[in-house]
Amino acid sequence: MEGTRRRSTKSIHDHKLVDHDESSAVIGPKASDALPLPLYITNALFFTVFFSVVYFLLTRWREKIRNSTPLHLLTLSEIAAIFAFITSFIYMLGFFGIDFVQSLILRPSPDVWAAHDDEEDEEDLLKEDACIVPCGQALDCPAPPPQKLTVDPIVVVPSPPLKPKAVDEVPFPTTLTEEDEEIISSVVAGKIPSYSLESKLGDCMRAAAIRREALQRITSKSLSGLPLEGFDYESILGQCCEMPVGYVQIPVGIAGPLLLDGKEYSVPMATTEGCLVASTNRGCKAIHLCGGATSVLLRDAMTRAPVVRFGTAKRAAQLKLYLEDPANFEAVSTAFNKSSRFGRLQNIKCALAGKNLYMRFSCSTGDAMGMNMVSKGVQNVLDFVQNDFPDMDVLGISGNYCSDKKPAAVNWIEGRGKSVVCEAIIKGDVVRKVLKTNVNTLVELNMLKNLTGSAMAGALGGFNAHASNIVSAIYIATGQDPAQNVESSHCITMMEPLNGGEDLHVSVTMPSIEVLHNIDPILVVYAL
Structure with a gap:
């Protein structure tokens, strides 16, 4: 199965801004940077050599053709000229030819579904889609905080090949206030619960940063590979995730x-x-x-199966017969449906295990997946049948006969x-x-x-x-x-x-x- 996207050559050859304080070495220089000369002198030298030797060789070969001299008989000057030609040609290719050739090769096709794609296109696609480094390595490259860019000093170099990046222990934030240090020490000592930081500080981002630093100190492990900045922690407060220390990036x-x-x-x-x-x-x-x-x-029906217990298996069987009796379905469905405008009970399938009864309720849920909807309806039915079966002991709103988040034959056969x-x-x-x-x-x-x-x-x-x-x-x-x-x-x-x-x-x-x-x-x- 084939992907149609093409990597932009621009992303491969984007220039990097290298801070002199971080590294003074130039990685992967081009041919124009190979000589310790100014760029314009290096370029002029190799271009002059290239065209000079081309003119010399063409002149010599024309004379050999006129004199019927074999071309493969070379003089010392001709050998030197050929060597100079190859050297200057390699320089020119490294100077501007690679980017130009790659831009032609990687240009996307105008027709996404061209039925006559040949074998070479398929191979190119697989090469482009191959992972250069593990995708999880993106966690080692968190987005840097906004910085004010200056024009000088700047060194423009081509991007080096991607390599696995070692995790450096860089705690966040880089500068902690005295108050933050006190809170971190209290969390590490167990005096302040980690889950209470958001309510105490009133700042979810700061709470996540402090919790993260406390965790690093407790475990003596660095979390620098896990991004922290660039996420709205207010949006998940009390909803999606408790005690956050970062987030994961997935392409x-x-x-x-x-x-x-x-x-x-x-x-x-x-x-x-x-x-x-x-x-x-x-x-x-x-x-x-x-x-x-x-x-x-x-089929379209979400299920939930509570488990209840009776004093005897006979009483459990009586409830089973009651729920599966078509004459009682209307009363049961009325109780089930009263908590939702969209949830509608479809059927009930019961399974008996000794004194324990598992009741699998199936209901339509409209456009929602309906887990909460069916759970509320089930609770309504349990309250309803409790009047006729007061000795019923509800053990759980879900008894795994549903069956949710587990491989089960009941889902494979009955559907869910x-x-x-x-x-x-x-x-x-x-x-x-x-x-x-x-x-x-x-x-x-x-x-x-x-x-x-x-x-x-x-x-x-x-x-x-x-x-x-x-x-x-x-x-x-x-x-x-x-x-x-x-x-x-x-x-x-x-x-x-x-x-x-x-x-x-x-x-x-x-x-x-x-x-x-x-x-x-x-x-x-x-x-x-």
Whole structure:
């Protein structure tokens, strides 16, 4: 699967401003900087040598041709001239030729989905998408604080090749006030709880910096590789994350356009796995060239399963029969639905384990994923049935029969969240040109790997190549819960030859995608 982005040569050859206090060495000099002479003298010298030896050699070779003298018979002066020619040519190539050649090679194609891309373009793409350094190394390069730039002194040099960067112990802030030092000492000594810094200081950024410094002193480990500045810590106070000491940067790529149900989508993917976006993009290209994919929403219901206990198994069975009786569904659903305008109870499935009863409530949730919605509805039902079953002891609002954030057969069979199936027909020539294989090979590999191999491993919902990669990347990029990748990645991929083996029919079925409305079919087609 192929990515279409091209790296800008400008980003590769951007100039750096090197502070003389930081380093006086010039890394990776160009040919024009190789001699201890002013730049204009060096340039003039090599340009003069180049054109002089070219004129000399052309004159000598013309005389040899007129006199019928073999060209390979060289005099000492001609050998010296050839050596000077090669030397000056290398200098000129290093001076301005490399940037020019790379700008031609890396120029993006005007047609994103050109069906006739040749083999060289594919190889260039893979080289461009290859990771130079681990993506996580971005954590070692936090954005510097704003500084006032001065014109002098400045040394302009080309960017050196990226290399892994050692973590230097640089505490933040660089200058601590006496008050900050006292607070840090109190946190280290346990006199001030770390979680109370925001409320005591009234400044979330300062609280994060103090907590970070205290953690470094307690653990004797540097956190300089974890960015601190450039994030609004006020926005997460009391909502998303407690006791922050920094944040993690994850690059976001775009795969697409994906043609699904007659519409084109460009979907973000947050990942540090090299070539994941590129390979996904290649699948989008293959689907797009063949007219797109179609999707069908089979079920849409979020579940929650509380666990209750009775004094006897008979009483637990009586509640089971009561809840599963169609005659009581209206009364139960009325109690369930009263806390939401969108949540509507669909069905109840109960499982008995001795005196313990697990009740799996399924409800529609509108455009929301609906975890809180269904939990409130379940609490309403528990309060309602408590009147008829006062001896019921509620042990937990969730008894893991839901089942949330865990691989479970009940999700694979009954579904949870969105249950979706998607299919596409890939033409044989697209399989050969874009996917670089053939129909029969793909069908055989899918059977032996995704089906037979997964069965041999005892996989639960894992009858696919790497659906979890795509699901996780899209979840992180779109603000979904990454932990629900566990059941959302349940997927079975089917491949069959069509038209006598000329074309390929591909389908994926994902029964438990836990996600906001309208994202689920995109997730399924990306699993293709």
